[in-house]
Amino acid sequence: MSLTLADAVIEVRSALNEPTAVFWSDTEITAWIKEGVRDFSTKTLMVEAEASVSLATGVISYAVAACLEPYAALYNNKGLIKAHPRIIGNEATNTPGPPKYYSLFNRKLWVWPAPTASENATVITLLYAKQTDDIALVTDEYQHIPLYYALAKAKFKDKMFAEGGAYMGLFTNFCSFERQDKHGREQDSLDMFKIKTKGDASGAK
Numbered sequence: 001m002s003l004t005l006a007d008a009v010i011e012v013r014s015a016l017n018e019p020t021a022v023f024w025s026d027t028e029i030t031a032w033i034k035e036g037v038r039d040f041s042t043k044t045l046m047v048e049a050e051a052s053v054s055l056a057t058g059v060i061s062y063a064v065a066a067c068l069e070p071y072a073a074l075y076n077n078k079g080l081i082k083a084h085p086r087i088i089g090n091e092a093t094n095t096p097g098p099p100k101y102y103s104l105f106n107r108k109l110w111v112w113p114a115p116t117a118s119e120n121a122t123v124i125t126l127l128y129a130k131q132t133d134d135i136a137l138v139t140d141e142y143q144h145i146p147l148y149y150a151l152a153k154a155k156f157k158d159k160m161f162a163e164g165g166a167y168m169g170l171f172t173n174f175c176s177f178e179r180q181d182k183h184g185r186e187q188d189s190l191d192m193f194k195i196k197t198k199g200d201a202s203g204a205k
Helices: 005-016 026-044 144-157 161-183
Strands: 048-054 061-063 067-075 101-105 108-112 123-130
Touching: 005 026, 005 144, 026 144, 026 161, 048 067, 067 101, 067 108, 108 123, 144 161
Parallel strands: none
Antiparallel strands: 048 123, 061 108, 067 123, 101 108
């Protein structure tokens, strides 16, 4: 079941066996949950989002404040090539026109070649991982992970450092696993789908 922030506070209180505030206030539990969500989103890149970036003539950088890591940038239903911005102006051809390349630096989306008047107000669709402290934006099956962070902070406040460390270990281990499982896998390549001809070690062209 999807949790709201209020639901998450209740879940943490249930695990602490303190249904109503005595030692731990709702304010601090809420703050710990938000910290946990923010840490989860930055460590795992598992809070995904989509944005539309409107191009402007001659402009190659656009603010995307919440973007941590881009998965893809699409223009006219075609994927742009992710490249390092140091190649800007050093390509074999860099004639202004429809964008071919993109990069993310300093929370800005960089696209090039520079758009012309023909591309003005057209849109790049950016698929990306975002930073957030809103647990409602975390997919249901991962919402329990930031709660381990909140429980760890609660136990640390109570000077129960062993229990707090165990909860923090669960949090970091889950984050590491999800990051590796969802983002550390090998990417498919066209070579994987080439069919070998009989008696030929090379793939079909």
